[in-house]
Amino acid sequence: MRITSISARAVECGFNSQKLQTSRVASPMSRFPRFAQSRASWMWPTKKVFVRVTGEDGSTGWGCTNGGEIVEMIVNDHLARLMVGEDMGDLALLNAQMAASLLPNDRSGFAMMAVAGVDIALWDLSAKARARPLVDLLGGAELDDLPVYMTTPRPEAFAARPFAGLKAAAPYGPESGDEGLKANVAVMQRFAEAAGPDTPIMIDAFLSWDADYTLRFAEAVGDVNVRWIEDPIHPQDIEGLQRIRREMDPGIALALGNFAFSRVDCADLLRSGVVGVLQPDVAWAGGISEALQILDMAQAAEVPVILHNTCEQPWALALAAARQTNALVECVDRGETSPLYELMGARPGIAGGRVATPRDPAGNIPPSHVLAAFDAAEPQLKEA
Template identity: 80%
Template sequence: MKIRSITARAVDCGFQKQTLQTTRIASPMSRFPRFAESRASWMWPTKKVFVRVEGEDGHIGWGCTNGGEVVEMIVNAHLARLLTGEDLGDVALLQDQMTASLLPNDRSGFAMMAVAGVDIALWDLQAKASGQPLVDLLGGSAQDTLPVYMTTPRPEAFTDGPWHGLKAAAPYGPEAGQEGLEANIALMRRFAEAAGPDVPIMIDAFLAWDADYTLRFAEAAADLPLAWIEDPIPPQNIEDLRRVRDELDPDIALALGNFAYSRADCADLLRSGVVGVLQPDVAWAGGITETLAVLDMAAGTDVPVILHNTCEQPWSLAMAAACQTGAQVECVDRGETSPLYSLMGPRPDLAGGHVAVPRDPEGNRPPQFVLPAFDAGAEISKGG
């Protein structure tokens, strides 16, 4: 089957209104006072990008990624013309073509988000054309549910379930001094109390720390059940990550990879020996095809892979179920009513610390408020 058309639209889905965007959370911009109090004050283009791929038989595949108008432009102005008219039979070949075409200009970030959005839509189209859910197209799974760890700003809301971990977003970095460090530790004590015995706690530093601060934090948290520190330092700073790994308590892992945008980035982390948990995001790191290659690489190591922000991405849940043994997944707590939980299908069914494996043969389906952006003559970048 040949590809008839590819179209991307950036749609405002309320991402900037989420609690994790509007409250103080450490970030690479925390050292600049103007941008320290909220991620929403500086965050990259935050509209969700929906990608629609139509096959010549009338089936439609959908993908979704981040990057707003920038990623929308890459898909519409570049990737669409490369793939329109191509045969759907070899999605890996199509993904390779997209990635190769961007190499002279960009090898990560927005470029790979654009590739990911198209790749996810191609897999969805292939699954629909074959009449089976994605999890079966990927090889099938005997699992009906997957264990979940929760990333949340409100740990007390998750004291009643057998979650497989609670993760905090660090509010402070080195710029906040000793007072900020003590506030970070106090937050983790709240998480430990809420999690209860035998439930690990984790913290996401979102590239806001340095080696000295990371080690000071770990020392101050020595009496807490801290399983990992996530992204304390930019992933390209392997030298400082090695120093942290060498001096850090060996029982505390470094969780890295959701800012690794390709198999090459993930390979660098694996070769360095610093990563204890690898966390690529399927919608950022080149899509399903690229992440399958990452899973193959990691299978030859003792490094577990937990796909980033899994529960908002039905394709990530399908991959975890079909392609991993003993998979664990992440759910980001957006509150009770956020539309971000249901951008490509029904809200994930969470119960007993587990999430249901998606098996809907209709595949990815954007919500109704997104569809007008794809009407004939709709202006690109106008959100729903």
Template identity: 30%
Template sequence: MRIKTIAAIPLRIPFGDRYGGPRAKRRGWTEFDSLLVRVEADDGTVGWGEAFAYSCLSTVRTAIEEMVAPLATGREVGDIATFSRMLQKELHIWGRYGITIFALSGLDIALWDIAAKQAGKSLAEYLGGRRRHDLPAYASLVRYGGPQPVDAMVRQAVADGYNDVKLHETTYETIAAARLAAGADIRLTADINCGWSLAEAEDMLPRMRALDLYWVEEPVFPPEDYETLQALGRFGVALAAGENACTAMEFARLVPALAFPQPSVIKVGGISEFLAVADLARRAGKPLMPHTPYFGPGYWATLQLAAHLQEIALFEFLYVHPEAFCGRDIPLPDRGHIAIPDAPGIGFTPDDDTLRRCRVA
């Protein structure tokens, strides 16, 4: 394929967090910043990607428009992974990770979408075969900051049919309240978002084990400190990390230290780097738990990867109510499972009304 045009489409979509009871403090996160990447090939095929853009929407947009698009537009693309790696090399002076890789992730996803569409196949089939048609999902709760709302939201998620629930809480009292609300049969996890010091982690991890947490995610800062993560494994609690790691090179260091590597397709470098991470996990015998708290093309691309890769164990579904979805007919969980579409490419078709209403000037 030859790249004809690349466009970045910034969106801001309000959402509700499903909780209507009393709160200790006001909600801090009320809108999704999403950056769609539209790529058109010279034959007219359009591919869609997504670049991570939470709280950095305009910066990532600028990276695509001023760094990535001038390099990639007009180029012939044969092997997508090789092309993406070449772009990484050409842009490395601005940093190997972060904003640069977020921008490249969006382009890479769109290129794979085009290639699969040109072949008349879903991405899963294009990658070598569709191995499953649905996927178990877990309810990923936002941070509520206290036992009362967490109790209510865990009970609601369990009533909706989820067997796995993830918290974004850091205190023992709140996590213990969630365990009591969930009951012994529900797998409960906690994403600490690097919120504990090393001393706090050493104090809390035995208590998390007593609560029978399925995993504890990113307990300390920095999240890529694989030596500390490996050392914390002595407490007998499964550890997960990787949503903030870019490229397979970072995962080569992280995978041995983790029970559950967590690549994010819109942050790691797109589908090309995600496949390389999956290969690392396969050789290490580690299941993947992708980071997917978004609803754009990255959501759809992850589902297609899950249809192809047996290493993916669960799909992270952000347990909120967006006011709109940027893609038409988005497959949502039903009793804790998501049916994976079989449309050409990643399956994403933009909702033009949402793109018009929610586009950021």
């Protein structure tokens, strides 16, 4: 089947109003007082980007990624004109074609989010054309559900519940001195108390620390069951990561890859020998086609993979169920209700610390306000 149209639309979905955005959470901007109190004060374009691909039979596939108007522009003004008319017989080839077309300018961040949005929509369209769930196209899944760890600002809400772990967002970085370090340690102690002795806890530093601070923190939490520290420094600072890995308690892993936007970025991390857990985001790192290659590389390196923010991405759940042995997935706690849970269909069911494997052949279905945004954009897209 050939592609007849591709279009993208950036839609406000409330990302910047969630608690993890409005509360004190460390970030690369924490050292600037104006932006230290919340991620919402500086975060990159936060509208969700929905991508619609139409086949020659009139059927549609949907993808969703981040990056707001920037990614919308890349899809509409660049990738769409390259992809319309192409045959969908080889999705890996189409993915490589999109990525190569952006290589002279950018091979990370917004560029690969755009590639991911289109790629996810192509896989969705392919599954719908066969009237099969995506998980079957990816090889099928034996398990009906997968174990979940929770990223949450409220660990007490998950106390004594059978989740595979609880992860905190670090509130402070080096700019907050000893008091900030003590506060970060107190967060870990609070999480450990809620989790209990048999449930590991983790912390996400969101690129806000440096090697010295990471080592000080690791020493300070030596009596707490910390499974990993996530993204303490920039993933391209290989020397800094190698120093951390060399000097830090070997019982604490480094979880990296959230900000690795392609298999090339992930390969660099894997070659460094520092990765304890690789955590690429399918909707940021080039989509399903790229993620399949990343999973293969990590398996060869014997490094476990936990796909970032899995439970908000049915395609990531399908990948974990079909292509990983002993998969573990992440759910980000956004409160009892959030539109971010239902951007491509019903909220995934989580019970007993496990999430259901997605098996609905209806595939990705965006909510009505997203469909309305596409209808409103049709005249402008046609003129362009």
